[in-house]
Amino acid sequence: MQYWLFKSEPDVWSWQQQLAKAPECEEWSGVRNYQARNNMRAMRPGDRGFFYHSNRDRAIMGIVEVCNPAHPDSTSDDPRWECVDVRAVAALPRPVTLAEIKADPRLSEMALVRMSRLSVQPVRPGEWAVILELAGMPRDPAP
DNA sequence: GCCAACGTTGGC
DNA sequence: GCCAACGTTGGC
Numbered sequence: 811m812q813y814w815l816f817k818s819e820p821d822v823w824s825w826q827q828q829l830a831k832a833p834e835c836e837e838w839s840g841v842r843n844y845q846a847r848n849n850m851r852a853m854r855p856g857d858r859g860f861f862y863h864s865n866r867d868r869a870i871m872g873i874v875e876v877c878n879p880a881h882p883d884s885t886s887d888d889p890r891w892e893c894v895d896v897r898a899v900a901a902l903p904r905p906v907t908l909a910e911i912k913a914d915p916r917l918s919e920m921a922l923v924r925m926s927r928l929s930v931q932p933v934r935p936g937e938w939a940v941i942l943e944l945a946g947m948p949r950d951p952a953p
Numbered sequence: 954g955c956c957a958a959c960g961t962t963g964g965c
Numbered sequence: 966g967c968c969a970a971c972g973t974t975g976g977c
Contacts, residue, residue: 819975843960864975908976927959927974 813933814849814859815922816874816896825861825871828898835877835895838930839885846930850894851880858950859896860933860941862922869905870941873951874898902945916940 816838818824828836841847857876863869874896883891911917917940921931933941942950 817975868976925959926976929974 812857813935813938814857815862815931815933816859817862817864817929819865820863820867825863828861829901832898835897837884838893838896839883841893841929842891843929845928847892849930849932850892853894868908870902871905872898872901900951902947904946906941906944910944
């Protein structure tokens with residue numbers, strides 16, 4: 811199982827909306843960047859990801875699970891663009907802000923810090939654990 | 954609202 | 966194939 815991070819502008823698609831949909835799956839549509847798309851192609855059902863709010867919040871809000879492997883993005887006529895489906899699994903007890911992430915030397919290599927514009931990115935297992943700790947969630951929620 | 958970083962486009 | 970121009974993203 812691999813870990814990921816999905817970025818969203820809260821004004822466009824928020825964690826609250828994702829959570830309200832649970833346990834239903836929702837297309838992670840709209841990605842128009844090759845690197846982000848390739849990351850989604852590498853995902854497998856059961857993989858976990860963080861749901862990050864960009865712009866005003868700039869914080870990791872919750873955990874999602876990949877439901878389906880990459881398939882054509884229904885919001886594009888261009889077959890190059892694919893996406894996975896995800897569902898909300900659990901909110902973090904406390905959101906972890908970008909400022910906290912940047913302040914923690916254990917997270918200095920995170921793609922969120924290094925490649926701030928990449929909207930779908932991998933998370934290392936060690937980074938996943940540190941974020942859960944900062945969120946006050948010592949145990950990974952069971953599938 | 955500004956601007957840096959970065960991706961894409963198109964002329965040559 | 967190079968690079969300037971331009972558009973977008975996202976932090977501040």
